[in-house]
Amino acid sequence: MSTPLGRRVAAEGVGTAVLVAVVVGSGIQATELSHDVGVQLLANSISTVFGLGVLIVLLGPVSGAHFNPAVTLAAWFAGRRSGDGPTLREVVAYVPAQLAGAVGGAVLADAMFAEPLVKWSTHDRFAGHLWLAETVATAGLVLLILGLGRTGQGRLAPAAVASYIGAAYWFTSSTSFANPAVTIGRTFSDTFAGIAPGSVLPFIVAQLLGAAVGLGLAALLFGAAVPSGTTTAVVVAYGETERAASAP
Template sequence: MTARPALARRALGEFLGTGLLVTVVVGSGIAAQRLSADTGLRLLENSIATAFGLAVLILLLGPVSGAHFNPVVSLMDAVLGRRDHTGLPGRDLAVYMAVQVLGAIAGAVLANAMFSVPTVISATQRATPGTLLGEVVATAGLVLLIAGLSRACATLPQIAAAVGAYIGSAYWFTSSTSFANPAVTIGRIFTDTFAGIAPASVLPYLAAQLVGAAIGIALTLLLFPTTSTTTVPAVALVPSDMEEAS
């Protein structure tokens, strides 16, 4: 059985993957804002680019880090894999979360730079009772989808396609346009463009995402109480409890 990549290489994969995901979200939002006057058309353009971009990044970096790109996915990995020691250990979880947040911020800065937009704090207020409920629903669905497919022995391409499709559709069926990712939420503070979010809205969004993650984990345990694979991680195809490659 092949040893999983060393933590440093996996951390780089998570940094790049989360960063490029935010670059896709923010960059396509800026392009849509410039190309289209209609808000609905802008959202369509933004959601299509995000869905495809996310699927590609999962396919590319899944074999390296598991392609979590999301602190709640990493947390789900650690929680669901705790009993049989297949989940992320505490040190790895902390590293994953840190590089995901740093990558998300870097991704927003990169997107701004490509479109010659200044990196400033967003003024877009998003937190309302309805959008927070939307974040709970979006995050719970995402966690359940990833954990359920992993436990059902889905392949990497199947998971990549399903996650991309879910996020693309959740842009539309949730009132929040489905951030469903604490790192991406923090990264989107740093662009005052179509995809931005004001700092005052971030803490409520993060709280809603944690609630959604807890619901998603609980539903996974009810619907998929056992796993038919050796791994619980989001898209990882190698167990988290194996020794690191030297």
């Protein structure tokens, strides 16, 4: 029997909330401990790498550990014919949970550091090179996730995905949000990790474009068909044991 949808949706909401709390909270802490922007980014990225890796290990078996609408949509699109991806019903349930979790995580981080619970960010990130960076970051993330599934290496997802995000913090000018939910959540905190509301829409458009590019690259590099016994649907395959037991 597979994990009930309600439990999977809860895992996506809680996981996204904790992820954003890690990103925003470590950003606040880094700012309080150092005035050096490089040190702040280093602290923020290291915290995110470890936090994301732990969340994927813990919640991957429950929901797949997407924590990201772009990943959920890409997984649905990639698996819509083979049946390995989430259903449209699951997408409709996952995405609002991810968005609500992201907002809740930002508010939680603000509360832990005695910041105003809701204070719109004034950190402007409205520039073409940042949009390009978000396209590249999200394309790489989707390519990695689908590539791991199509090559039967899904077990490496916790380390691989966390490592990629950590690297992308440094090789992209935008510091690799690569996640529409996280982008929206970070508007609720006027801190080092924040993004001004006016900068959000182009970021999300770039992220969705990047997801489409990642899908295309995955098809080009690994083929459109999914090898038997693998999945492109999730970062970590939830319900894998139940599916194996029911297979003919």
